[in-house]
Amino acid sequence: MTDLPSWGVASDSPTAEHYRTFGALEARGSSAVYEDWALGVADDAEMLGLIDELPRAKRQANLVFAAMRVVGVPIASWQGARGEAIARWPRIREVALTHATQTNEAARCAVLLPQLARIPGPLALLEVGASAGLCLYPDRYTYRYTDDDGTVTRIDPVVPTDVVIDCRIENTAPPTHLPDVVWRGGIDLNPLDPADPETLAWLDALVWPEHHDRRARLAPAARAAASDPAPIRAGDLNDLIADAAASAPADATLVVFHTAVLAYLRPEDRDRFRRTMAQTDALWLSNEGLGVFPEFERVMPPGERHRFVLAVDGEPVALTHPHGRTYRAL
Incomplete structure (x- = not known):
């Protein structure tokens, strides 16, 4: 029997809903990469599980995605970036815990x-x-x-x-x-x-x-x-x-x-x-x-x-x- 992948599965958890909303409302029309990442994460049980290890205030998409980029996750489709995000999660987690979304525009x-x-x-x-x-x-x-x-x-x-x-x-x-x-x-x-x-x-x-x-x-x-x-x-x-x-x-x-x-x-x-x-x-x-x-x-x-x-x-x-x-x- 072939195992089902841990992504591409709909979730209604609060974290999934946050990423789905971020992708559909905030990123759409402004960042195709972040729209794709956010909607991908929203249906990715394994990635959602990792993000849910973070304190609630640290689960926001802007923070997690910035941490991913700092540690070298490539700017690619979610399908292309997912493996690196999973592999580098310990470092992503560290960056998210020690930084904040202090966007200074x-x-x-x-x-x-x-x-x-x-x-x-x-x-x-x-x-x-x-x-x-x-x-x-x-x-x-x-x-x-x-x-x-x-x-x-x-x-x-x-x-x-x-x-x-x-x-x-x-x-x-x-x-x-x-x-x-x-x-x-x-x-x-x-x-x-x-x-x-x-x-x-x-x-x-x-x-x-x-x-x-x-x-x-x-x-x-x-x-x-x-x-x-x-x-x-x-x-x-x-x-x-x-x-x-x-x-x-x-x-x-x-x-x-x-x-x-x-x-x-x-x-x-x-x-x-x-x-x-x-x-x-x-x-x-x-x-x-x-x-x-x-x-x-x-x-x-x-x-x-x-x-x-x-x-x-x-x-x-x-x-x-x-x-x-x-x-x-x-």
């Missing part, structure tokens, strides 16, 4: 800029979940916004840059100037050093395989951050937010912002942070997936649940691409 500044440009300066920027701090420099990058009729608006910093960010902007005029930033700081459970080669290698692994523009942008954005490093405090954002905010200069407008961060908090910790922001004088920019604030469901069109919702002081103002490629004003 400088292009997310493009969806923050339309709001930052409206705030009277000078500005003090405080990012929670800052990673290596690449999003703390929205005034140092070049932007090219393409509006509804195809017109491109280019905005350049005073000092020329190698970081060029393209963004489609809809339902509103693009910004025309960069903010005057006089102070910047961050909070992260595990701050990363943008000058460290191993850090850059991990951030590179977190970039999806086909996203060549993001990969090309990473190194120059890291150089910009390393040339003028912002202080990033290590610890829990709820524990540190008040003290970090108090460090900002009193004569600047404090803007607290975050992207794809609150989803990693427990609901009660998320509520605590929200209460803190409601009680502070800072302006609060939140750019998060739909599950973070379920009440934002009302602004999300059918079929676009993969979008992020950008909110100002808790009020939705735009739908954005998770990696900063599009901004659609509400």
